[in-house]
Amino acid sequence: xxxxxxxxxxxxxxxxxxxxxxxxxxxxxxxxxxxxxxxxxxxxxxxxxxxxxxxxxxxxxxxxxxxxxxxxxxxxxxxxxxxxxxxxxxxxxxxxxxxxxxxxxxxxxxxxxxxxxxxxxxxxxxxxxxxxxxxxxxxxxxxxxxxxxxxxxxxxxxxxxxxxxxxxxxxxxxxxxxxxxxxxxxxxxxxxxxxxxxxxxxxxxxxxxxxxxxxxxxxxxxxxxxxxxxxxxxxxxxxxxxxxxxxxxxxxxxxxxxxxxxxxxxxxxxxxxxxxxxxxxxxxxxxxxxxxxxxxxxxxxxxxxxxxxxxxxxxxxxxxxxxxxxxxxxxxxxxxxxxxxxxxxxxxxxxxxxxxxxxxxxxxxxxxxxxxxxxxxxxxxxxxxxxxxxxxxxxxxxxxxxxxxxxxxxxxxxxxxxxxxxxxxxxxxxxxxxxxxxxxxxxxxxxxxxxxxxxxxxxxxxxxxxxxxxxxxxxxxxxxxxxxx
Numbered sequence: 395x396x397x398x399x400x401x402x403x404x405x406x407x408x409x410x411x412x413x414x415x416x417x418x419x420x421x422x423x424x425x426x427x428x429x430x431x432x433x434x435x436x437x438x439x440x441x442x443x444x445x446x447x448x449x450x451x452x453x454x455x456x457x458x459x460x461x462x463x464x465x466x467x468x469x470x471x472x473x474x475x476x477x478x479x480x481x482x483x484x485x486x487x488x489x490x491x492x493x494x495x496x497x498x499x500x501x502x503x504x505x506x507x508x509x510x511x512x513x514x515x516x517x518x519x520x521x522x523x524x525x526x527x528x529x530x531x532x533x534x535x536x537x538x539x540x541x542x543x544x545x546x547x548x549x550x551x552x553x554x555x556x557x558x559x560x561x562x563x564x565x566x567x568x569x570x571x572x573x574x575x576x577x578x579x580x581x582x583x584x585x586x587x588x589x590x591x592x593x594x595x596x597x598x599x600x601x602x603x604x605x606x607x608x609x610x611x612x613x614x615x616x617x618x619x620x621x622x623x624x625x626x627x628x629x630x631x632x633x634x635x636x637x638x639x640x641x642x643x644x645x646x647x648x649x650x651x652x653x654x655x656x657x658x659x660x661x662x663x664x665x666x667x668x669x670x671x672x673x674x675x676x677x678x679x680x681x682x683x684x685x686x687x688x689x690x691x692x693x694x695x696x697x698x699x700x701x702x703x704x705x706x707x708x709x710x711x712x713x714x715x716x717x718x719x720x721x722x723x724x725x726x727x728x729x730x731x732x733x734x735x736x737x738x739x740x741x742x743x744x745x746x747x748x749x750x751x752x753x754x755x756x757x758x759x760x761x762x763x764x765x766x767x768x769x770x771x772x773x774x775x776x777x778x779x780x781x782x783x784x785x786x787x788x789x790x791x792x793x794x795x796x797x798x799x800x801x802x803x804x805x806x807x808x809x810x811x812x813x814x815x816x817x818x819x820x821x822x823x824x825x826x827x828x829x830x831x832x833x834x835x836x837x838x839x840x841x842x843x844x845x846x847x848x849x850x851x852x853x854x855x856x857x858x859x860x861x862x863x864x865x866x867x868x869x870x871x872x873x874x875x876x877x878x879x
Contacts, residue, residue, distance in 0.1 A: 449584025454848025459812025459878075460776040461586070463579065463843060464720050464731045466759060467563075468751075470556070470605035470738030473785035473797050474805035475826050476748050478545050480519040480528040483824040484787055488514030492788050496827045503554050503799035504741065505790055512825065513789035513797060516745045525816030532752040535760035541816040542763055542772075544877045545807045548820025548829035551783050551836050554801045556739070557608065559782035564611040566840055566865045573615035573856075574623065575840060576730035578865045579847060581614075581621045582854050586727035589686040591624040593730045594723055598713040600754035601737035601747045612732060616858040623732065626691070626719070627711070690722055704761040714758035721765050724775055738781055741798065742791030763809060776811025776846050778839075780804075787825045803829035806839070811846050814879040837871035845873045 475484065492510035517530045523540035536543070553559040558568040565572040573581070576593040585592030595612045599605070612623030693701065693708035696718065701707075706714040713735045720731045735755055740747045759779065766772040784804025785797030803822035809815065820832035841851040844865065851871060855862040 449580075450582050450854075453582050453854075455850045455853060456848050458846065458848030459774075460810070460846045461774045462724055462727075462729055462731070463576075463776045463778065463811070463847070464724060464762070465576075465733070466717075466755075466762075466777065466779040467732055467734045468738050468755070468779065468781040469560070469607050469734045469736040470740075471559075471781045471783045471785060471799055471804075472738040472751070473740065473744065473748065474547070474803070474822075475515060475785060475787060475797070476517050476532055476744065477530050478528065478805040478807070479547050479784075479803075479822060479826050480530075481515070481787075481822075481824060481826045484512060484826060485514040487512040487825070489789075493825075496823075496825060497788075500802065501554050502786070505786065505788060505798045510788045512787060513795050516748070516795065523816060525818075527816070527818065532748050533756050535756040539760050539763050539809075542767070542809045543807045544809065544813045544815065545805060545818045546820060546834050546839075546874075546877070547803075547805050547818055547822060548831060548833050549780070549784075549804045549806050549836070549839070550829050550833055551801045551804075554783065554799050556605065556782065556799075559799075559801065560607065560611050562836055563782045565615065566837060566867055570610060571613075571615055572863070573617045573621070573865070574612045575843065575865060576612055576623050576732060577614040577617050577621040578854065579730050579844070579849075581617050581856075582849055583729060583847060585729055587729075589683065590690070590723065590726055590728055591683075592728060593621065593623040593732075594728050595623040595625045595732045595734070596627075596716040596719065597625070597734040597736060598711060598716050598754075599736045600712070601750040602740075602743075603737070605736035605739050607734050607736055616863070617856065623730075626687070686726075690726065691719060693718060700765070703764070704758050706758070712758075713755045714761075717758040717762040718765075721762060721769075721771075724766070724771060725769075740785070740796050742796035743794035744785075744791070744796040746794060766810065772810040774811065776813065776843065777809045778806070778843070779808075780806030784826075787827050800827075802827060808842075808877065812879055813846070813877055817877065819874065819877055832876070834874065835871070837866045837869060838874055841866050841871040842874045842877065846878075 475481065490512050492512050497510060515530075517532045519528050519530050520537065521527065522529050522537035525541050527540040527543065527545060529537050529540060551559055551562050553562050553568050561568050561570060564574045566575070580592035593612065597607065609625070612625070614620075614622040693706065693715070700718070704714045704718045706712065706718045708715065713733065716733045720733055723731050735751070737747070737751050737754075763772060763777060766775055766777070781804075784800045786800045788798065790796045790798045803826060820834055821830060822828060823830045844851045844854065851864065851866045851873075855864045857863075
């Protein structure tokens with residue numbers, strides 16, 4: 395066949411796809427249309443043909459402790475000094491000048507060049523559970539699950555401002571355009587769910603203002619686009635552009651998809667383009683989602699006692715409702731579920747807004763862990779809670795006291811999924827400024843997440859622009875064996 399004919403055929407195919415006008419959801423009928431045409435004795439299609447990412451041969455590297463991850467991402471940087479890091483010395487020095495030995499030559503976000511004074515805790519701390527975990531009074535429901543948590547009190551990151559710090563926490567580097575951790579996991583392990591994406595994201599906010607978060611935080615980077623996170627809305631239309639247009643019948647959908655399949659088969663015999671296959675696979679997944687997502691996001695089948703335990707009101711878009719939906723997604727086999735709550739950037743009036751954020755998230759987090767445990771799912775579900783960085787021990791704010799961004803030491807916790815419960819790892823210094831004992835970098839957290847899913851972080855790589863790229867990069871990363879049960 396001449397190059398001219400090949401070029402014309404490629405153009406005709408692109409024009410057909412772009413001008414079809416029936417939308418993403420219409421073309422997605424491919425899956426059921428195929429099934430209706432096939433005889434019952436025909437072998438089923440492979441996972442990849444059904445639109446479900448197949449994973450990499452040879453993975454997992456060893457028996458995993460967790461089947462899935464639920465990441466409760468507290469966007470904006472919750473204060474470790476009002477949540478999990480109790481420092482009596484901070485209260486003793488409240489209002490006094492911050493010792494220069496802590497801050498000299500250190501990166502500070504908005505307080506750079508200002509007179510620094512110590513800000514004591516804005517909440518009382520108490521010991522909880524048999525483990526005696528120190529937890530702030532802002533988080534009373536966390537106190538009820540203290541013996542389920544492994545609290546890391548010595549986290550550090552590389553970036554002090556929100557967007558680059560989000561990028562580090564989600565992709566392992568401040569360089570934009572790299573795959574997110576959810577994309578790495580679905581790329582490596584594939585999906586166990588036929589009619590839902592392997593990586594789902596939901597967002598919520600409650601407080602002063604929603605902390606911005608870029609969609610590239612759940613992007614696939616240089617991985618095929620089928621591994622990107624899919625954002626679900628907990629109110630209104632659950633997924634944008636999913637429903638087919640009015641007046642489009644099944645037969646019309648089927649005819650359209652049949653023609654697309656025929657042209658695609660011809661095209662792929664001539665040139666192999668993975669992104670074309672990805673798009674066609676996405677059509678089928680979209681159709682499956684047309685029926686599965688509305689049912690999934692309908693909370694009417696949940697009992698009143700369950701709704702009350704979460705504090706969830708169906709369709710309100712709250713963190714509580716998202717936590718309940720996360721449990722339902724986990725039951726359906728979704729591999730990576732990430733909930734962003736976008737209101738933790740408290741430069742002033744910290745006590746007021748911490749109270750709002752904690753009331754919006756604390757009980758629902760407890761309900762999620764309790765619900766998973768009661769259903770026998772917590773032991774195979776790795777749950778993570780934390781933000782992109784912490785807050786300074788120094789005062790900030792013109793009104794009520796607040797705290798600036800801080801990357802030298804902050805707190806995060808994990809639970810379930812083979813994590814040792816009722817434990818803590820590391821510590822910061824006497825003022826909560828520097829991680830001083832058993833320092834844990836974001837790379838170490840990522841290595842541990844991969845490990846619990848049965849993946850060696852140093853063996854999961856993709857060749858890109860001449861380099862073997864990994865989630866944990868080329869720098870040293872370690873699995874937190876002290877956190878493992």
